[in-house]
Amino acid sequence: MASGAATSLFDAATIADRWIADYCAHVDAGDVLCARRRDPEWAALLEELAALSGEALGTARERAQRHAEDIGTGFRIVDEGEERPWPLSPVPLLIEKAEWDGIAAGIVQRAGLLEAVLQDLYGESRLVADGHVPAALVGGSPFFLRPLAHLAPPGGHHLQFVAADLCRGPSGEWSVLADHLRAPAGAGYALENRLAMARTLGDLQSRLNIERHAPFFAAFREGLAAACRRAEPRIALLTPGRLNPSYAEQAHLARYLGFLLVEGADLAALDDRLYVRTIAGLKRVDALWHRLDPRLLDPLALDSHSTIGVAGVIDVMAAGELVVANAPGAGLLEAPAFAAFLPRLAEVLTGKPLLLPNIATWWCGQDAERTHVLANLDSLVVAPAFGVAPLGLPDGKPALGAALDAPARAALCDDMARRPQDYVGQEVVRLSTMPTVADEALTARPFTLRVFAARGSDGAWVVLPGGFARIGAHPDPRAAVMGEGIWSADVCVHGADPVTPVSLLPPGDTSQLRRNPGTLPSRVADNLFWLGRYLERGEALLGLVRVLLGHSISADTGAALASDTVAGLVRLVVQAGAAPQPNGFRRADLTQLARTALEGEQASVDAINRQARSIGAVSRERLSADMIRLLDAPFPQRGGLLDRAGSLQRRYSALNGLASEHMTRTDAWRFHDIGRRLERAVAAIGFIRTFGRPDATSDDLSTLLDLMDSQISYRQRYLTGMARIPVLDLVTLDPNNPRALAFQVAAISGHLNKLPLLSDDGLAEPQQEHARGIAALLVITNAARLDDALLADVEARLLQLSGAIARRYFLQGAEPLRAAGLVLA
Incomplete structure (x- = not known):
C-alpha cells in the first residue's frame, strides 16, 4: 500500500x-x-x-x-x-471548437466588411459622400494611397490575407483590438509554434482532436493561384530583407508554401509584366505576397525614396498582370481611428451588427468625441489615430490617461487642441489570463490572440484554426500595459470528432513527379557562391594558423619549423589582411599573430565567419537547419589557441560535409560548390608559390602538404621522403586528388557546363571558355615545368573567371534586363 x-x-x-x-x-x-x-x-x-x-x-x-x-x-x-x-511557452491555449466557430464566423464577417469598405473608398467613395465616413479620415490618413484610387486590383479583391488581434474579457467575451491588413505578420510563427509543440507534446494532437493548420495554408496558396491569369502561376513572397524583424518567419513560410522568396532587387517590371531575375534569365511572376510597407512597394508610383521596392510594379497591377496580396492601400483600415466607424459601417453595408465587436473607440477629429475623451481621460487609453507618433505621444505607444503625469498630460492636451485628428480615445480593456511557466510553476499572465484568414480558391474566407497567443510579462491585465508581450503560445482548437491528418503536400500517388528544383534567383546564386568562398577562405586561413601553432608555438611539438618556412606562413597571413606584420618571430610575436588572425576585427577567421553567417541569414529557405545552426554558432572561447582552432576546423568539416552529403545537386548547390572550388584554387596557388619554389626545403614541402591536406596521400604514394616535383604534381596537377589545383578547375568547369545557358547555339559562354582554358593549361603542363610565372598566370585567369561568372549569373544593376537572348517565361 x-x-x-x-x-x-x-x-x-x-x-x-x-x-x-x-x-x-x-x-x-x-x-x-x-x-x-x-x-x-x-x-x-x-x-x-x-x-x-x-x-x-x-x-x-x-x-x-x-x-x-x-x-x-x-x-x-x-x-x-x-x-x-522565438519565446515559446510550453502551455498552449485551448479553445473548444464550438467557441472557435463563433470566433471564426466573426472574422469572416469582418474580413468581408473590410473588403467592402476598401472597394468603396478606392472606388466610388459613396460612404464618404453619404456621410458615413468623414472625408478627413480618408484623405488625411498616411495609409491612403491616391495612385491606387479607381484601380481595380487583379483578381478582384483588395484583401487576400488578413489578421486581427483579439482579446478575451474576464467573463469570456471576445473583442477585436486591432486589424492587420498592410502586411499581416505572424502566420509563420503560428505554424512554427505548432511544429514545436507537436514535438514537445506529440500525443496531445490526436488525444484532443486538435484542428490542423495545413488545410488553411493550402487554401491560401490555392486562392492566390486562382486569382492569377496563368494556369500554373509563379508566386513570390517579397521580403524587405534579413534585417526585417520577422525575416525568419518569412523564410519559413516561403519554404513551407513553395513560394519564391525574393527581395526588391530580384524583381523587374518590363512591358507590363513582373519578372524575377534568375540564372536562366527573366522568369515571370504572377502573384506577389509582400511583407513591405506598401508605401515602399513602388518608388515610381508611391514613395520615391524607397530602395527596397520594385519600380513599375503598380503599372503591372494596373495592366492586370500581377496579383498583389494585399493590394497597396489596404492599410487605410488598419488605422485605430477607423475602428470608431466599423460598427456603423457593418450596419450600413451588411445590415447586421459585428459578431466580434471592436473595443470602444472615439476619434478625436470630431468635436463631440474629442470632448468625451478629454472629459473622461482618466478612464481611457489615448493612442495615435493613424499609428504615427504625434507630439503628445512621442513614443507612439498608447498611454493610460490616469498614468500621465502633469507635464505629459499638458503636452497631450495642447497637441490635441492643435491636431485633434491625430488621436483616438479607447476603453481600458481588461484581459483574461492563461497559464504559462515562470519560476518553475504555472503562473497566470494576460494574453491576446492573433488570428488569420485567407481567401480560398473559390474566393471565400478560410480561418486558420488557432493562431498564436501573445502572453504578457506582468500580471496587470490591462491591454495597454501588456503591450506586445514577451512569450508566445500555440493555440489549439479541439473538439469531439477525430481530425483527419492533412498535409500541405498532395498524396504521393496523385502528384506529378518533378525533379526540376524550380527557379533560382540571381541574388540567391550570388549568396550561395560567396557563402562557399567565405567558408573556404576561413578554412584556408585557419589552416595557416593551425600549422603555425602546431609547429612553431606549441610547447610539446618538438623542433620548430625553419625560420624561412615560418616567414612564409607569416607572410601569407599578413597578405590575407588577417594580422599586421609582427616585430619578430619570437614565440610571443607568433602567438599574438595567431590570436589576431583567429579573433581580430579585420579579415580574421572570426570576421570571415561573420560574413558567412550574414549570408546564411538571408539564405534560410535554401539551407538546412543544421547548416544554419553551425553558421550561427558562437566563436569558440574555451581552451587555448590550438584548442579553439581545432574546434573551428571541426565546424568547417561539418559544414563541408553537410554541403557535400545533404544538399541536393541543384544549381543552388553548384554555385555553392563553385565558390568553394574557386577560393580553394586561389588559396592553393598562394601556398604553392610560397612553399613550392625551386629552392624549397623539406620543411617547406611538408608545410605545403599540410596546408593542402595531402600529407597522408603523399606518404602512401612515395616512401623516399620529401621531393619537390612529386609534391608539386600531387597538389597541383593530380586530377584524382580532391585538394589539388587541377581537381578544383575541373570541378568548376563541370559545374559551368551544367548551368543554364542563354542561347541554344551550342557555343560556349565566356565563363565556360575561361574555365576550359585554365583546365587545358594545367592538362598540358607537367610538374617539372611549373614555375612562378605560370602559377601567377593561372591565378589571374581564376580571378577573370570569377568576374565572368558574376557578369553572367549575378545581378549587375539593370543590365540583365537587356541581355541578348534573354529567356522570358
Missing part, C-alpha cells in the same frame, strides 16, 4: 490535478483554465506536461524552447543586429 500511495503522488494525472488546484487557488475566475477547470482537455494537456517533465515545469519550457530553436524560429528587435530565439 505504501508503495502504491507513493507512486500515485507522482503519477502524471495526480501531478496535473495538483497543478490545477494550486494554480486556481491564486487566480481570478476569468482565467481560461480556471473557468473550465473541470474540462478534461486541460487536465489532459497538463498530464502530457507532467509525463514530459515530472514536477519540473522548467524542463518542459526548456524543451519547447529547444524545439522552437531547432526549427529555426527567431525574430529581431528593430535596430538590433542579431536575431533572438
Whole structure:
C-alpha cells in the first residue's frame, strides 16, 4: 500500500490535478483554465506536461524552447543586429471548437466588411459622400494611397490575407483590438509554434482532436493561384530583407508554401509584366505576397525614396498582370481611428451588427468625441489615430490617461487642441489570463490572440484554426500595459470528432513527379557562391594558423619549423589582411599573430565567419537547419589557441560535409560548390608559390602538404621522403586528388557546363571558355615545368573567371534586363 500511495503522488494525472488546484487557488475566475477547470482537455494537456517533465515545469519550457530553436524560429528587435530565439511557452491555449466557430464566423464577417469598405473608398467613395465616413479620415490618413484610387486590383479583391488581434474579457467575451491588413505578420510563427509543440507534446494532437493548420495554408496558396491569369502561376513572397524583424518567419513560410522568396532587387517590371531575375534569365511572376510597407512597394508610383521596392510594379497591377496580396492601400483600415466607424459601417453595408465587436473607440477629429475623451481621460487609453507618433505621444505607444503625469498630460492636451485628428480615445480593456511557466510553476499572465484568414480558391474566407497567443510579462491585465508581450503560445482548437491528418503536400500517388528544383534567383546564386568562398577562405586561413601553432608555438611539438618556412606562413597571413606584420618571430610575436588572425576585427577567421553567417541569414529557405545552426554558432572561447582552432576546423568539416552529403545537386548547390572550388584554387596557388619554389626545403614541402591536406596521400604514394616535383604534381596537377589545383578547375568547369545557358547555339559562354582554358593549361603542363610565372598566370585567369561568372549569373544593376537572348517565361 505504501508503495502504491507513493507512486500515485507522482503519477502524471495526480501531478496535473495538483497543478490545477494550486494554480486556481491564486487566480481570478476569468482565467481560461480556471473557468473550465473541470474540462478534461486541460487536465489532459497538463498530464502530457507532467509525463514530459515530472514536477519540473522548467524542463518542459526548456524543451519547447529547444524545439522552437531547432526549427529555426527567431525574430529581431528593430535596430538590433542579431536575431533572438522565438519565446515559446510550453502551455498552449485551448479553445473548444464550438467557441472557435463563433470566433471564426466573426472574422469572416469582418474580413468581408473590410473588403467592402476598401472597394468603396478606392472606388466610388459613396460612404464618404453619404456621410458615413468623414472625408478627413480618408484623405488625411498616411495609409491612403491616391495612385491606387479607381484601380481595380487583379483578381478582384483588395484583401487576400488578413489578421486581427483579439482579446478575451474576464467573463469570456471576445473583442477585436486591432486589424492587420498592410502586411499581416505572424502566420509563420503560428505554424512554427505548432511544429514545436507537436514535438514537445506529440500525443496531445490526436488525444484532443486538435484542428490542423495545413488545410488553411493550402487554401491560401490555392486562392492566390486562382486569382492569377496563368494556369500554373509563379508566386513570390517579397521580403524587405534579413534585417526585417520577422525575416525568419518569412523564410519559413516561403519554404513551407513553395513560394519564391525574393527581395526588391530580384524583381523587374518590363512591358507590363513582373519578372524575377534568375540564372536562366527573366522568369515571370504572377502573384506577389509582400511583407513591405506598401508605401515602399513602388518608388515610381508611391514613395520615391524607397530602395527596397520594385519600380513599375503598380503599372503591372494596373495592366492586370500581377496579383498583389494585399493590394497597396489596404492599410487605410488598419488605422485605430477607423475602428470608431466599423460598427456603423457593418450596419450600413451588411445590415447586421459585428459578431466580434471592436473595443470602444472615439476619434478625436470630431468635436463631440474629442470632448468625451478629454472629459473622461482618466478612464481611457489615448493612442495615435493613424499609428504615427504625434507630439503628445512621442513614443507612439498608447498611454493610460490616469498614468500621465502633469507635464505629459499638458503636452497631450495642447497637441490635441492643435491636431485633434491625430488621436483616438479607447476603453481600458481588461484581459483574461492563461497559464504559462515562470519560476518553475504555472503562473497566470494576460494574453491576446492573433488570428488569420485567407481567401480560398473559390474566393471565400478560410480561418486558420488557432493562431498564436501573445502572453504578457506582468500580471496587470490591462491591454495597454501588456503591450506586445514577451512569450508566445500555440493555440489549439479541439473538439469531439477525430481530425483527419492533412498535409500541405498532395498524396504521393496523385502528384506529378518533378525533379526540376524550380527557379533560382540571381541574388540567391550570388549568396550561395560567396557563402562557399567565405567558408573556404576561413578554412584556408585557419589552416595557416593551425600549422603555425602546431609547429612553431606549441610547447610539446618538438623542433620548430625553419625560420624561412615560418616567414612564409607569416607572410601569407599578413597578405590575407588577417594580422599586421609582427616585430619578430619570437614565440610571443607568433602567438599574438595567431590570436589576431583567429579573433581580430579585420579579415580574421572570426570576421570571415561573420560574413558567412550574414549570408546564411538571408539564405534560410535554401539551407538546412543544421547548416544554419553551425553558421550561427558562437566563436569558440574555451581552451587555448590550438584548442579553439581545432574546434573551428571541426565546424568547417561539418559544414563541408553537410554541403557535400545533404544538399541536393541543384544549381543552388553548384554555385555553392563553385565558390568553394574557386577560393580553394586561389588559396592553393598562394601556398604553392610560397612553399613550392625551386629552392624549397623539406620543411617547406611538408608545410605545403599540410596546408593542402595531402600529407597522408603523399606518404602512401612515395616512401623516399620529401621531393619537390612529386609534391608539386600531387597538389597541383593530380586530377584524382580532391585538394589539388587541377581537381578544383575541373570541378568548376563541370559545374559551368551544367548551368543554364542563354542561347541554344551550342557555343560556349565566356565563363565556360575561361574555365576550359585554365583546365587545358594545367592538362598540358607537367610538374617539372611549373614555375612562378605560370602559377601567377593561372591565378589571374581564376580571378577573370570569377568576374565572368558574376557578369553572367549575378545581378549587375539593370543590365540583365537587356541581355541578348534573354529567356522570358
